[in-house]
Amino acid sequence: MKLEGKAAIVTGAATGIGLAIAQRLAHDGAAVVLADVADAEPRAAELRASGARAVALRTDVADEASVSDMVERTMKEFGRIDILVNNAAIAATIQLRPFEDITVAEWRRMQDVNAMGPFLCIRAVSPHMRAQKTGRIVNITSGTAFKGAPFMLDYVASKGALMTMTRALAKELGPAFVTVNAVSPGYTLSEGNLANEAFRETYREAAIATRALPRDGWPADIVGAVAFLASDDASFISGQILAVDGGSVYH
Numbered sequence: 001m002k003l004e005g006k007a008a009i010v011t012g013a014a015t016g017i018g019l020a021i022a023q024r025l026a027h028d029g030a031a032v033v034l035a036d037v038a039d040a041e042p043r044a045a046e047l048r049a050s051g052a053r054a055v056a057l058r059t060d061v062a063d064e065a066s067v068s069d070m071v072e073r074t075m076k077e078f079g080r081i082d083i084l085v086n087n088a089a090i091a092a093t094i095q096l097r098p099f100e101d102i103t104v105a106e107w108r109r110m111q112d113v114n115a116m117g118p119f120l121c122i123r124a125v126s127p128h129m130r131a132q133k134t135g136r137i138v139n140i141t142s143g144t145a146f147k148g149a150p151f152m153l154d155y156v157a158s159k160g161a162l163m164t165m166t167r168a169l170a171k172e173l174g175p176a177f178v179t180v181n182a183v184s185p186g187y188t189l190s191e192g193n194l195a196n197e198a199f200r201e202t203y204r205e206a207a208i209a210t211r212a213l214p215r216d217g218w219p220a221d222i223v224g225a226v227a228f229l230a231s232d233d234a235s236f237i238s239g240q241i242l243a244v245d246g247g248s249v250y251h
């Protein structure tokens with residue numbers, strides 16, 4: 001119960017990697033907000049049934065008012081915010097295509113959700129973390145930004161932005177003893193990715209072929225790194241990007 005007494009927000013927690021992270025943080029003792037544009041209430045109810053403190057909030061991370069409502073309601077419910085996991089993204093629904101086919105509106109929406117979303121969430125929690133003089137922010141980035149994966153330029157650019165934000169914000173929030181780190185998954189078989197046939201056919205075997213550990217990656221493979229970075233054990237680690245991809249990229 002390493003996270004006993006802590007309160008966490010996990011965005012994009014209705015499914016996939018975000019849900020697995022919320023479940024793990026709750027298992028480790030944290031009170032958890034599952035924030036998502038989709039309905040996360042059934043998942044929050046399961047966590048409550050297992051004895052955890054969990055609340056689902058309908059949140060669009062790209063909407064400033066929605067994010068500030070998320071933070072206000074978390075404070076009302078749990079009285080503190082110790083951990084923010086920026087996981088929500090346009091991710092498993094990606095349609096692979098040449099960059100010339102990406103419209104300006106699609107590009108903007110991708111950056112709004114995947115890069116501005118984390119900015120809005122961090123900006124909204126930072127007064128509370130600064131006041132507490134402690135906090136853990138974990139951004140979920142992507143190995144595609146290390147590898148230069150083709151046919152999803154808007155996505156890769158958004159994750160590259162989140163990696164550089166991780167480093168810069170570690171410096172800005174460090175004086176308040178708030179850590180900012182990133183976990184960078186490789187291709188992971190979330191429910192959404194399993195359902196995206198074109199994505200699966202292009203990446204599943206290809207990803208395994210690049211790994212030191214030649215097997216599929218699952219949401220359960222990602223959560224330990226996030227739980228560690230969210231814990232007191234990681235209090236002297238900040239600005240780091242930890243690849244959790246079976247040993248595919250070194251940086």
Ligand SMILES: NC(=O)c1ccc[n+]([C@@H]2O[C@H](COP(=O)([O-])OP(=O)(O)OC[C@H]3O[C@@H](n4cnc5c(N)ncnc54)[C@H](O)[C@@H]3O)[C@@H](O)[C@H]2O)c1
Pocket residue numbers: 011012013014015016017018035036037038059060061062086087088089090091092093113117140141142143144184185186187188189190191192193
């Ligand atoms: N699965 C992978 O192969 C993989 C690899 C590298 C990085 N990642 C990253 O891990 C994270 C989770 O991946 P996944 O496969 O579980 O994704 P997913 O697409 O299955 O789930 C994303 C979740 O985010 C939510 N979401 C989308 N837009 C939102 C918004 N505007 N506001 C709030 N919630 C929103 C969705 O409703 C969904 O519940 C993402 O950040 C993704 O980029 C995934």
